[in-house]
């Protein structure tokens with residue numbers, strides 16, 4: 598029986614069967630972990646849902662993994678309520694989102710995302726074993742909520758694997774003999790670092806730690822502030838005054854950031870943010886984002902990841918250069934700045950032979966049960 602591996606991420610969901618990553622969007626392997634409830638009753642997931650965030654934020658649920666399987670009273674839930682714009686209520690001690698389509702607990706949102714994958718694999722679904730990845734730090738209750746979501750999405754008998762173990766599995770047979778492995782995972786909203794013992798048959802987490810509020814989103818927010826300040830200087834226009842406009846700008850800045858992993862500089866097309874602002878076709882000087890500016894903006898965030906790495910390594914009495922290899926996972930490890938930081942800290946380059954956004958899902962699709 599083949600295995601379907603699902604990386605149900607805070608920002609993005611990725612699925613793989615065997616060594617093949619499934620296309621979940623029109624062309625992309627990555628599906629934003631977003632569910633939108635439209636006024637006409639339609640429920641959208643993924644990129645289409647993500648685009649509704651700017652215009653209908655209370656009915657467009659994202660980042661809900663942060664509080665899946667958590668109680669209402671937990672600090673994380675209360676912090677989430679402060680940071681995110683949703684309407685929430687307490688139900689049976691747990692948080693639920695209030696939307697126009699009714700109330701949804703975070704595990705219900707996860708179930709909708711998993712249902713999209715169920716539809717994608719369609720006829721194959723009954724012939725697949727499903728393995729879902731969870732952060733090493735997930736509690737029993739969070740793990741159970743993940744399994745409940747799978748059940749609700751008609752994936753019976755799902756099993757779980759920890760994200761760094763999954764990344765290590767994806768590389769198994771490819772790195773030679775390794776004792777100790779580091780998995781450096783910088784996603785959209787969280788940073789996770791784990792040290793694994795790979796001397797046995799199955800990789801085992803020795804120690805892991807997370808920074809719950811550190812990731813690509815922070816970089817997007819910083820770029821957004823920078824661009825908004827430029828626009829304010831040039832046009833006397835404050836784009837951050839209107840949540841919808843700010844969200845569109847944020848999206849545009851994320852695209853620019855991603856393009857900057859490849860190019861030295863990119864021009865922002867702000868006509869998409871506000872039609873009154875320049876488009877690339879007009880004669881006006883466009884706002885250009887240079888790689889160096891991004892590096893500067895991202896520097897503080899990248900440094901912060903090593904605070905978490907320091908802690909993990911200290912707890913197990915190892916120096917950074919004592920790890921045999923570092924695996925890169927998470928979309929934000931594409932940033933050249935991150936790659937450089939990793940190499941300087943660990944004394945060797947991070948491995949990205951396997952696409953970092955896909956490596957966790959890939960490993961899960963190779964997991965034994």
Ligand code: ADP
Nearest residue numbers: 606607608609784785813855858927928929931
């Ligand atoms: P998660 O595991 O948190 O669900 P991902 O691993 O998919 O998320 O990472 C998502 C983050 O990676 C987003 O902030 C996105 O902007 C960022 N990202 C994706 N591709 C790139 C790239 N080429 N360069 C820089 N950042 C990227």
Ligand code: MG
Nearest residue numbers: 606607784927
């Ligand atoms: Mg992830």
